[in-house]
Every structure is written in C-alpha cells, then in structure tokens.
Amino acid sequence: MTIRTVLGTCHHDCPDSCGWIATVEDGVAVKLRGNPDHPYSQGELCPKVNHFIDRVYSPDRLLTPLIRTGPKGSATFREATWDEALAMVAGRLTDVVDRWGGEAILPWWDAGTQGLIQMSSLDRRFFARLGASQIIGSLCGGTASDGTAATYGSAHAADPMDVRHAGLVLLWGTNTKLTNRHLWPFIEQAGDNGAQIITIDPLRTATAAASDRHIQPLPGTDVALMLAMMHVLIRDGLLDHDYIDNYAVGFEALRDHVAAWTPERAAAVCGVEAETIEELASLYGTVRPAHIRTLIGAEHHENGAMFFRALACLPVLTGSWRELGGGLSKSTHSWANANVDDGVFDPAGRGDSRREINMNHLGRALTDPSMDPPVQALFVWNGNPAVTVPNAELIRRGLERDDLFTVVSEQFMTDTARYADVIFPATTQLEQLDVVTAWGHLYLGWNEPAIAPRGEAVSNTELWRRLAKAMGFEGDDLYQSDQSLIESAITGIDLDLLRREGMVRVDVPTELLPYAEGGFKTASGKAELYSDGLKAQGLDPLPTFRAPAESPGGSSELAGRYPLALLTPKHHSRFLNTSYSHLPKHGPREGGPFVELDPADAAVRGLADGDPVEVWNDRARLTLPARISDRLRPGVVAIPFGWWSEHHGQPATANSLTSDTLTDWGGGVAYSDTLVEVAKAPN
Numbered sequence: 150m151t152i153r154t155v156l157g158t159c160h161h162d163c164p165d166s167c168g169w170i171a172t173v174e175d176g177v178a179v180k181l182r183g184n185p186d187h188p189y190s191q192g193e194l195c196p197k198v199n200h201f202i203d204r205v206y207s208p209d210r211l212l213t214p215l216i217r218t219g220p221k222g223s224a225t226f227r228e229a230t231w232d233e234a235l236a237m238v239a240g241r242l243t244d245v246v247d248r249w250g251g252e253a254i255l256p257w258w259d260a261g262t263q264g265l266i267q268m269s270s271l272d273r274r275f276f277a278r279l280g281a282s283q284i285i286g287s288l289c290g291g292t293a294s295d296g297t298a299a300t301y302g303s304a305h306a307a308d309p310m311d312v313r314h315a316g317l318v319l320l321w322g323t324n325t326k327l328t329n330r331h332l333w334p335f336i337e338q339a340g341d342n343g344a345q346i347i348t349i350d351p352l353r354t355a356t357a358a359a360s361d362r363h364i365q366p367l368p369g370t371d372v373a374l375m376l377a378m379m380h381v382l383i384r385d386g387l388l389d390h391d392y393i394d395n396y397a398v399g400f401e402a403l404r405d406h407v408a409a410w411t412p413e414r415a416a417a418v419c420g421v422e423a424e425t426i427e428e429l430a431s432l433y434g435t436v437r438p439a440h441i442r443t444l445i446g447a448e449h450h451e452n453g454a455m456f457f458r459a460l461a462c463l464p465v466l467t468g469s470w471r472e473l474g475g476g477l478s479k480s481t482h483s484w485a486n487a488n489v490d491d492g493v494f495d496p497a498g499r500g501d502s503r504r505e506i507n508m509n510h511l512g513r514a515l516t517d518p519s520m521d522p523p524v525q526a527l528f529v530w531n532g533n534p535a536v537t538v539p540n541a542e543l544i545r546r547g548l549e550r551d552d553l554f555t556v557v558s559e560q561f562m563t564d565t566a567r568y569a570d571v572i573f574p575a576t577t578q579l580e581q582l583d584v585v586t587a588w589g590h591l592y593l594g595w596n597e598p599a600i601a602p603r604g605e606a607v608s609n610t611e612l613w614r615r616l617a618k619a620m621g622f623e624g625d626d627l628y629q630s631d632q633s634l635i636e637s638a639i640t641g642i643d644l645d646l647l648r649r650e651g652m653v654r655v656d657v658p659t660e661l662l663p664y665a666e667g668g669f670k671t672a673s674g675k676a677e678l679y680s681d682g683l684k685a686q687g688l689d690p691l692p693t694f695r696a697p698a699e700s701p702g703g704s705s706e707l708a709g710r711y712p713l714a715l716l717t718p719k720h721h722s723r724f725l726n727t728s729y730s731h732l733p734k735h736g737p738r739e740g741g742p743f744v745e746l747d748p749a750d751a752a753v754r755g756l757a758d759g760d761p762v763e764v765w766n767d768r769a770r771l772t773l774p775a776r777i778s779d780r781l782r783p784g785v786v787a788i789p790f791g792w793w794s795e796h797h798g799q800p801a802t803a804n805s806l807t808s809d810t811l812t813d814w815g816g817g818v819a820y821s822d823t824l825v826e827v828a829k830a831p832n
C-alpha cells in the first residue's frame with residue numbers, strides 16, 4: 150500500500166482559507182485534517198470541511214457529462230460522452246453567435262471555488278474570443294472594498310490577526326464565530342488580556358451571545374449610529390488632532406455635518422438608546438488600541454458602500470491607525486496584490502467594450518424583453534445562482550425559457566443545474582491544482598491535487614481548454630497549462646517554497662501599520678472625510694445616512710403592506726453558503742429551514758412556535774415553520790440562507806424574497822433591505 154500526505158488549501162468562499170493535509174492511500178483520499186503549521190488556521194478545519202472527503206466520494210457526485218432529456222427544472226438527463234457534449238455546446242454557441250452576436254452569450258460565475266486559476270482565468274480569454282457579454286459587480290466584497298476606498302483610496306486595512314493586541318474590539322456586522330471562526334481565538338486572546346468585546350448586529354448571533362456586550366440596531370441603520378459616534382467624539386474632544394491635521398482632509402465639513410447627528414436623533418433611526426450610543430462612542434474614543442472588525446455582510450444594503458466609507462472615518466478621527474491592534478480590519482484580499490496579479494488572465498488586445506451585466510441582475514438579464522441582444526446562452530460555473538442570487542424567482546423563470554441554452558459545470562445536481570441543457574462534471578479541490586489568495590489573513594495557500602479526478606470530472610481550466618478546442622479556436626493563450634497560469638500571475642514568491650510549505654505570507658511588513666503615518670492612496674494623499682471624488686460621481690461627499698426604499702417602520706406604501714424587515718443570515722455551522730445542505734452529514738443535522746420571529750411579532754399574528762406560516766412580498770411567497778425566538782428585535786424576521794428548493798418543498802427559497810436593488814456604489818446588492826409580511830399558512 151502506498152500512503153502519502155498532500156498539502157492543500159480550502160477553496161471555499163470563506164475568509165479563513167485553512168491549510169489542510171490530505172492522507173492518500175493507494176490513490177484514495179482517506180483523511181483530511183487541518184495543517185497545524187498554518188499560522189492562522191492552526192490545524193483546525195470546520196464542521197463543513199471536516200466531512201469534505203464524504204463530499205468528494207459522495208454517490209451523488211456528477212461524474213460524466215449530462216444532456217437534458219426532460220423538461221427544464223426536472224433534472225432529467227442522460228449520460229453523454231465528452232465529445233458529444235462538447236460538440237453540442239460548440240454547435241449551439243456557433244449558432245447563437247451567428248444569429249444574435251457574441252453578446253447573446255452570458256458567462257456567470259462566482260466564488261464556489263476562490264482559487265486563483267479555478268475561480269476565473271482562462272474563461273476570460275475564452276468568452277472574450279466569443280465576444281460574449283461580461284458579468285460585473287459581486288454578490289459579496291466589491292462594495293465593502295469600494296466603500297472603504299472612498300475614504301482611504303484603497304481597500305487596504307489592518308491585519309485581522311493583530312486584533313489580539315486590542316484593548317477594545319468592535320465586531321461590526323460580522324458573525325465571527327460562525328463565518329470567520331479561526332479569527333475568534335485571536336479575539337479571545339484580546340479578551341483574555343482585558344479587552345472588551347462588543348458586537349453590533351441586528352441579530353443576536355453566536356458571536357453577539359459570546360461577546361461582552363451586544364448592540365442591536367435595526368437593519369440598514371448603522372450609518373446613523375456611526376454619525377452619532379462621530380458627533381460624540383467631536384463634541385467631547387476624543388480626537389487625535391495631530392493625526393487629523395496631518396493625514397486627513399475635510400474635518401471641518403464633517404464636524405459641521407455631524408453636529409446635527411445627536412445620539413438622540415440616531416436613536417430614533419436605529420433603535421439603539423441614546424445612552425448606549427454615548428457609551429459606545431466614549432469607549433471608542435478612550436480605550437486604546439480600539440480595533441474595528443467587519444467583513445462583508447454589512448454591505449448588503451442600499452447604503453452598503455456608505456457603511457464602509459463611514460466606518461473607515463472612525464479610526465481616522467481617533468488616530469487609531471497609529472497603533473498595532475487599532476484601526477479597522479476587513480477583507481485582506483487587496484494585500485495579496487503584493488504578489489498576485491490576476492489581471493494577466495485578461496484577454497490581450499481587447500477593450501472592455503463588450504456588454505456588461507451586473508451578476509446580481511441575472512434574473513432581469515434572462516427575462517427583460519428589452520435586452521438587445523437577448524441572452525440566448527448562459528454558462529454557469531462556481532455558483533448556484535438559482536439559490537444564491539437575490540430575486541431568485543425571476544432567475545428561475547429565466548432558466549425555464551425554452552429558447553435559452555444553459556450550460557452548467559457542477560459537482561452536484563443543484564437547483565441551477567436542474568435547468569441546464571448540458572452539465573459538465575467538475576472536480577473538487579482535492580482533484581485540482583490551485584493557489585488560494587485568502588481574504589481573512591495574509592497567507593497564500595498552495596493546493597496540490599491529492600487524487601486523480603473522479604470519473605470524467607475536469608477542473609474549470611481544463612473545461613475552458615476543451616471548449617476552446619471544440620470551437621476550433623487557435624492561440625496559445627487559450628491552452629495555457631495550470632502551472633504556467635500560476636507562474637504568470639505570482640511574482641516575488643518562491644513557488645517551490647510555497648508548494649513545499651503549503652503557505653507563504655504575502656510580502657507585506659510583519660507589523661502591518663498601513664496608515665500609521667498617512668500613506669492613503671486617495672487623490673489628496675490623505676484620508677478623505679470629505680470626498681470630492683464621490684461628489685463628482687453625484688454621491689454624497691460626506692458620510693450620510695439614507696434610508697433604503699424597503700425600510701421597516703417607514704410610512705411608505707410598501708412598508709404598509711410589508712411591515713417586517715427580512716434578514717437571510719448564514720446560520721448553520723455545517724453549511725457553506727449553499728454548498729452542503731444536500732449532504733447527509735450536513736442538512737439533516739441542521740434540521741430544516743424556518744422563519745424566525747420575535748415573540749411580539751408572532752403574538753400580533755396569532756402564531757405559535759412551529760406553526761406553518763407564509764412569508765411573502767411582491768417577489769415571491771414561501772411557506773415555512775415559524776420559530777419564535779428572542780434573537781431578533783420586533784419588526785425583524787430571519788430565514789437562514791443555504792437551503793435548496795428541495796428542502797423547502799417548493800421552488801422558492803430564501804433568496805426568492807430578497808431585493809436585487811444595487812448598492813449605492815461598488816456593484817453589490819441590497820439583500821438585507823427586504824420587506825415581507827408573515828401570516829399563518831392556510832390549512
């Protein structure tokens with residue numbers, strides 16, 4: 150028997166990008182454990198990936214190409230050879246290009262794997278050769294980056310691991326214990342040293358419950374809370390004037406602007422008592438180092454970019470950027486640019502004139518009769534948009550179109566794959582080569598394939614090479630090998646060392662103090678408390694609170710019909726977005742979907758725990774059991790994200806209800822500005 154161990158890195162859409170070690174016996178992966186040498190994940194994986202080998206060897210894996218034989222959505226397929234499936238796809242693409250032009254083809258992908266080359270590389274060249282439409286925007290991350298950049302000029306922020314040096318930790322809109330679990334020990338370290346941990350979140354999450362204090366604003370009102378904190382900091386002189394004078398612009402304009410944002414005014418907006426806001430601001434202005442930790446959940450509002458733009462002003466006012474353990478930490482992805490340039494994958498010699506479609510508007514793109522040309526062919530990989538994208542009911546209607554040719558690359562028969570005309574079988578991370586650029590820490594991770602691809606599955610890069618060949622395309626750029634792609638995108642790091650060690654820290658200072666002495670990348674070279682750049686774009690130049698169109702408690706006609714704010718949080722420790730709910734050690738152990746209500750909201754509707762209820766708005770209607778809990782405040786309900794339509798027993802899922810209104814800037818989407826009503830389901 151041959152036994153070997155292989156170093157790899159988790160590829161999931163998770164900030165932790167854990168290092169792992171696979172044990173392989175005679176070509177079969179038999180064990181997967183965390184790499185104890187990884188400085189961040191420290192030898193632990195998580196309840197999802199602890200069972201990853203079961204996922205790899207699941208009897209439900211798709212292992213051959215499939216061609217649809219039944220109605221769309223029925224998941225009725227027959228097996229096909231690669232040659233047959235490739236010929237069918239190449240023929241249909243050629244027909245679409247001839248009749249409608251390349252822009253009638255829409256590629257759609259997300260972070261199902263967030264590895265450097267398997268997430269997006271050769272696909273860019275392949276679809277550029279077809280002249281296809283381009284997707285822009287993001288479900289997560291882009292708005293947070295662009296919002297922060299409005300104040301700092303870049304998305305760069307603190308090293309999250311430095312939270313351990315903090316004297317005060319504000320966990321703002323992030324459920325660290327669930328979605329960023331390997332950071333929690335560093336936060337506990339700060340707590341052990343006397344730091345107070347405060348979570349600010351509309352939901353009493355596991356993180357909020359484990360914190361010293363939980364502040365619970367109404368969804369989407371955080372900017373009002375921040376403005377009142379600025380008001381108190383300025384009113385009470387809790388400022389670092391030297392830092393502001395040297396490294397910021399626009400202080401006077403900000404001071405005048407927030408003068409009206411008293412804690413009492415903010416309290417009326419965000420539902421947090423004025424006294425609490427006073428205490429929070431006072432703590433933030435006096436305890437050092439004060440570390441603000443956020444991630445991406447808070448961007449899912451109409452004012453999502455403004456959340457990050459306003460939050461970024463706080464450590465500028467207090468000069469908290471001077472201190473290790475201070476400042477603000479969020480996604481670390483931008484730091485990977487020190488050594489990684491995925492722009493090398495972009496097609497050479499083409500402008501960006503091809504049609505752009507925001508990925509959050511997939512449903513609109515598939516159903517809008519004014520689309521010119523209409524989308525006639527859809528490619529989906531690294532994602533399950535029928536469940537993960539807002540306004541999903543519209544997507545489902547689009548996928549049902551008989552004249553739409555849909556190609557999906559997948560590991561399992563997802564809600565999206567059910568509607569495909571052709572499915573190509575995709576490899577898992579144990580079967581493919583990649584490098585993972587983390588967004589929760591500063592280490593690049595190598596991923597060596599541990600086993601051969603199962604069945605006839607191929608990696609995404611191999612899929613694009615096969616499709617290019619089937620189309621008869623010429624040019625070395627379409628056929629570059631995986632190793633060569635990695636080598637072309639990474640500079641300043643010894644790849645042999647990376648492969649040998651499994652991880653290497655990106656080339657940034659050990660003590661990362663990005664803005665201790667200014668160094669902001671804005672046009673002014675300073676932190677922009679007032680932004681001429683935003684003003685030039687017709688946006689608010691100062692941090693500004695604007696209530697979303699779907700705003701609870703308002704007097705709008707919509708709020709009258711739908712008085713409850715809906716959140717669709719990640720809730721289950723065994724789920725990673727929608728990737729695990731269908732597997733036996735995951736979905737069944739989490740129970741099933743439900744809608745969570747505050748006792749007061751349940752009482753006025755005559756609902757008891759476990760009652761079947763309908764949740765609806767103008768977009769969709771969903772029937773679920775009610776769960777009465779004290780985790781929410783009155784006026785807010787929650788449906789956990791991640792369940793498929795089969796678990797709901799109906800085509801709709803949580804995202805059938807959510808809003809696809811785009812964020813103020815950054816190309817994200819306002820999932821969490823969604824209004825609904827709830828009532829007992831008819832018998």
Ligand code: SF4
Pocket residue numbers: 159160161163164165166167190193194195196197198330331725
């Ligand atoms: S899903 Fe996240 S926490 Fe779990 S192993 Fe992967 S990177 Fe680590």
